[in-house]
Amino acid sequence: MERNTRQRNAIREAVAQAGRPLLPQEVLDAAQRQVPGLSLATVYRNLRTLQEEGALRAVMLPGENARYEEAGHGHHHHFQCRQCGRVFEVEGCPGNLARLAPPGFAVEDHDITLYGRCRECLSADGKA
Amino acid sequence: MERNTRQRNAIREAVAQAGRPLLPQEVLDAAQRQVPGLSLATVYRNLRTLQEEGALRAVMLPGENARYEEAGHGHHHHFQCRQCGRVFEVEGCPGNLARLAPPGFAVEDHDITLYGRCRECLSADGKA
DNA sequence: GCCTTAGTGATAATGCATTCGCAATAAAAT
DNA sequence: ATTTTATTGCGAATGCATTATCACTAAGGC
Numbered sequence: 001m002e003r004n005t006r007q008r009n010a011i012r013e014a015v016a017q018a019g020r021p022l023l024p025q026e027v028l029d030a031a032q033r034q035v036p037g038l039s040l041a042t043v044y045r046n047l048r049t050l051q052e053e054g055a056l057r058a059v060m061l062p063g064e065n066a067r068y069e070e071a072g073h074g075h076h077h078h079f080q081c082r083q084c085g086r087v088f089e090v091e092g093c094p095g096n097l098a099r100l101a102p103p104g105f106a107v108e109d110h111d112i113t114l115y116g117r118c119r120e121c122l123s124a125d126g127k128a
Numbered sequence: 129m130e131r132n133t134r135q136r137n138a139i140r141e142a143v144a145q146a147g148r149p150l151l152p153q154e155v156l157d158a159a160q161r162q163v164p165g166l167s168l169a170t171v172y173r174n175l176r177t178l179q180e181e182g183a184l185r186a187v188m189l190p191g192e193n194a195r196y197e198e199a200g201h202g203h204h205h206h207f208q209c210r211q212c213g214r215v216f217e218v219e220g221c222p223g224n225l226a227r228l229a230p231p232g233f234a235v236e237d238h239d240i241t242l243y244g245r246c247r248e249c250l251s252a253d254g255k256a
Numbered sequence: 257g258c259c260t261t262a263g264t265g266a267t268a269a270t271g272c273a274t275t276c277g278c279a280a281t282a283a284a285a286t
Numbered sequence: 287a288t289t290t291t292a293t294t295g296c297g298a299a300t301g302c303a304t305t306a307t308c309a310c311t312a313a314g315g316c
Contacts, residue, residue: 003262003313024303039265044304046263060190062239065303079229082236090229094222097242101207101218104247108210111190113239114225119232131283131292152273167295172274174293193273262313269306276299283292 010034011046012055021059021067021078021087061087061113077111081118083125090114138162139174140183149187149195149206149215189215189241205239209246211253218242 014030015022022030028043047068050056059067061080067087079088098107117125142158143150150158156171175196178184187195189208195215207216226235245253 001262001314005263005313007264037265041266041305042264048305062188062190062241063194066191077228079233079235088230088233092228094225094228097222097240100205100220100222100240101242101244102216102247104250105207105216106244106250107207107242108244110243111239111241112225112228113190114229114235115238116229116234116236119230122232122234129284129292133283133293135294165295169275169296170294176275257316259316260314262311264311265309267307270304272302274300277297279295281292281294284290286287286289 006035007031007038007042008046008050010038011043012050015056015068016070020089021069023065023067027068059087060111077113079114079116079118081121082115083117083121086118088118134163135159135166135170136174136178138166139171140178143184143196144198148217149197151193151195155196187215188239205241207242207244207246209249210243211245211249214246216246 010031011027013034014027018026018030024040024043024047027047028038028040031043032038047056051058051068054071056068057071059069059078061067061078064080064087069089073089074091075093076089076091077093079090080086081088093112097110101107138159139155141162142155146154146158152168152171152175155175156166156168159171160166175184179186179196182199184196185199187197187206189195189206192208192215197217201217202219203221204217204219205221207218208214209216221240225238229235
């Protein structure tokens with residue numbers, strides 16, 4: 001039977017409150033504010049468990065390790081800031097991408113990643 | 129000074145003739161038809177060299193290792209077949225993706241990956 | 257409060273792509 | 287042909303994310 005541990009709650013909360021996909025290490029950093037002794041192994045174990053029970057979703061970006069976000073946010077894509085490396089959700093979708101594929105190919109799905117500067121990094125630059 | 133070896137030529141040719149991004153192991157398999165003794169270490173060395181001199185480009189897809197394609201094909205995106213795993217180029221681009229980003233974010237670039245079945249896998253299924 | 261056992265922390269182990277070390281090979285300049 | 291040295295093949299080494307091990311801890315049912 002599944003138990004409700006402080007660690008698991010802290011991990012779930014950390015991802016939920018971030019509102020953006022987090023790396024395991026980022027989850028650790030955030031969740032350690034609730035549970036200081038939390039270990040990285042426990043983060044990995046729970047990320048997997050929470051993903052299997054459908055609470056979390058793995059987000060893969062090109063050349064990056066898996067990040068984790070809350071499940072159930074509907075179809076969306078991601079933006080990665082080239083300065084701070086953080087990833088954000090972006091809603092919306094251009095649609096009708098199937099037309100780009102070569103003739104005879106069946107398109108079932110797609111991923112879009114936007115790259116640039118997030119608001120925070122832009123405003124920090126402005127001040128510098 | 130840079131030398132013109134059978135190995136390097138075979139590697140360059142393999143990528144050019146495939147017409148699609150190849151994994152180092154796929155490059156090895158293809159180039160070994162020209163140079164049977166070719167080793168994987170040499171493939172890695174030359175993929176790096178060729179990339180540095182601008183002849184090849186690294187292609188990163190979500191959750192995948194780097195593939196390599198000929199440079200100079202202009203802006204394009206990629207399609208990955210879920211059955212055979214191969215990656216193909218797709219021309220064209222929906223454009224105007226910047227509007228998807230949250231306000232205050234500056235979009236500089238983007239990656240699009242389409243997923244589905246390639247023509248070969250579809251027709252093989254049809255026959256099965 | 258006690259017991260059972262899922263969960264945890266710390267660290268070692270694993271898996272895997274990629275790179276390194278080095279003796280042997282082969283371009284290409286002389 | 288000889289010499290020089292970039293390049294190669296092979297296997298060992300590396301780096302790094304993730305997972306396994308195991309003794310200990312603490313949920314939660316009784």
